[in-house]
Amino acid sequence: MISRIDLRGSAGDPRELLPRAETDVSAALDQVRPICEDVRERGTEALLELTERFDGVRLSGIRVPRAELDSALAALDPAVRAALEESIERARRVHADQRRADTTTRVVPGGTVTERWVPVDRVGLYVPGGRAAYPSSVVMNVVPAQEAGVASLAVTSPPQAEFGGLPHPTILAACALLGVDEVYAVGGAQAVAMFAYGAGRCERADMVTGPGNIWVASAKRLLKGVIGIDAEAGPTEIAVLADETADPAYVAADLVSQAEHDVLAASVLVTPSTELAGKVEAELSARVAATRHRDRVADALGGRQSGIVLVDDLDHGLAVVDAYAAEHLEILTADASARAAAVRNAGAVFVGPYSPVSLGDYCAGSNHVLPTGGSAVHTAGLSVQTFLRGVHVVEYDRDALAAVAPHVAALAEAEDLPAHGEAVAARFGGGQEGAQ
Known part of the structure; x- marks a missing residue:
């Protein structure tokens, strides 16, 4: 065995x-590329046709109505609801401690560098379907994004024919529990393309996260750069x-x-x-x-x-x-x-x-969206930090800049980038050669 x-x-x-x-994610790229291009060019119309082809469901729209989310939550088994609520509470406790504080370093008198932690503006969160429903993946994606302070987030999950073309009702219920009301019935590579390019009522996102099959992983690889990704699961x-x-x-x-x-x-x-x-x-x-x-x-x-x-x-x-x-x-x-x-x-x-x-x-x-295939040697699991960007804010006064100006000039000459040094010299009466 x-x-x-x-x-x-x-x-x-x-x-x-x-x-x-x-x-072989690379081998799937040739099949994924035309799917993503189709979504880019035709938006919702392409998504509806691709959903019919791959999921066997003909939808009239891709966004799940809020009433369906509320209905799914109302019908949720009380034991499952209690388990989800406990999972959410524990995940919030852990992920809240991952928040980062802005840090200001006084490099020299009059010169500081502040590292600000800024959340991504909008993220698309992918929740797999297929053999099983994964409401736990809703929790694992949504909680760190919320704790990071992401202002706009949307969840997508493959439509299920047995549920009238909606994602699994337990997934919808989990979204409702978490206060997520922007949910789409789209799966596979086309879902990643939807977030990368936008389609209909779904605005383009800055990042897409969450596990998925080889087609999702291939689309992430293909569109990385157009949209940020967490990892290729x-x-x-x-x-x-x-x-x-x-x-x-x-x-x-x-x-x-x-x-x-x-x-x-x-x-x-x-x-x-x-x-x-x-x-x-x-x-x-x-x-x-x-x-x-x-x-x-x-x-x-x-x-x-x-x-x-x-x-x-x-x-x-x-x-x-x-x-x-x-x-x-x-x-x-x-x-x-x-x-x-x-x-x-x-x-x-x-x-x-x-x-x-x-x-x-x-x-x-803890979070269960984790690196696979040996990538844990260089990649971490999903966390609050996934949704944060460190931005350096540099503030020097005149004396602090003057003190370091010769070093800037020396390094600029060493790299044959004299205009870099001149940009500092211009603040003290200097300028381009011949204009001093």
């Missing part, structure tokens, strides 16, 4: 040996670093929980214990047979992107998971807190037996 990869005694680069889902992944003290039932349950997302989902156990590996394999057999989405889970666990990786010891294991840079990393070892403190590359780290990834997906307070 799940393969083993033996890295014991290996001195090679773990990145070349570890399992990873194969997704790939298939979800979990890595578990565990030793002989880990409960194999917990490990297996967590591997299955990620595998149920998609046949390309990656579930990876890294351990020095062959005994634990064997017990986890036995647990997986029983759990996969009993789980609701057993076929999907079996495909994901049996795919080349999943595996049990045997390492020499926990130090070796830590090096391996750092190289893998998982979206989600669980540490299930006797010294879990200390091991977690040494991790450098992961989207989020879950420490100990009572911090499973599924807690982070919903109610830990």
Whole structure:
């Protein structure tokens, strides 16, 4: 069901040996480009036609009426509403602490540099549809944008034929709970293009965030620069670093929980214990047979992107998971807190037996929109900071500028940009050569 990869005694680069889902975003660009151009040229008309082609739904308009949001919230299961409200409250608590304060540095007497943190003016937030509804992704996108102070935000999610061409009602209810009333029934690459170029009642946005399929990721890559993006999300992944003290039932349950997302989902156990590996394999057999989405889970666990990786010891294991840079990393070892403190590359780290990834997906307070495909080595998950821009404000008086003017002139000459130095000299009676 799940393969083993033996890295014991290996001195090679773990990145070349570890399992990873194969997704070729570049190959999808040629198919995505005409879709985005169509939206750019024809706006709403193109969106309606593309929605009919890809989602099998013919809509009369792309914006979800406010009455539908209110109706979805009114009909929401009370238990789900309570869970969403708890998720929102915890996420707000964590993300509120991410706010940044403006900082002024007195470089010299009379000379200051202030870093101001300014929110993006308008953002488009993508919430996936498809195999499942993801109201939790509404929370994870909207809360940090709101806490950052974004003035204008819109949510889009693919239309569902079974709900009359609207996004899933639980997604609409989550939007209503969060006070978001600008919601669109648009999915895929065309949704990214809608935010990049604007269409009908949807004004163009400055940034688009949120996970999606390969078409969404390709559109983000194609339109990056036209619109800001958070990241190109790939298939979800979990890595578990565990030793002989880990409960194999917990490990297996967590591997299955990620595998149920998609046949390309990656579930990876890294351990020095062959005994634990064997017990986890036995647990997986029983759990996969009993789980609701057993076929999907079996495909994901049996795919080349999943595996049990045997390492020499926990130090070796830590090096391996750092190289893998998982979206989600669980540490299930006797010294879990200390091991977690040494991790450098992961989207989020879950420490100990009572911090499973599924807690982070919903109610830990952390954000579940995280870097995938090894990009955690250079990219962070979604946060308040995603929606903020640092702007330097420079203010020098005459004496402070005069004191540094010779250095500006020297560096300008060194770079053969004399007009840079002359721009300073002009403030003290100097100017261009020959005009002094």
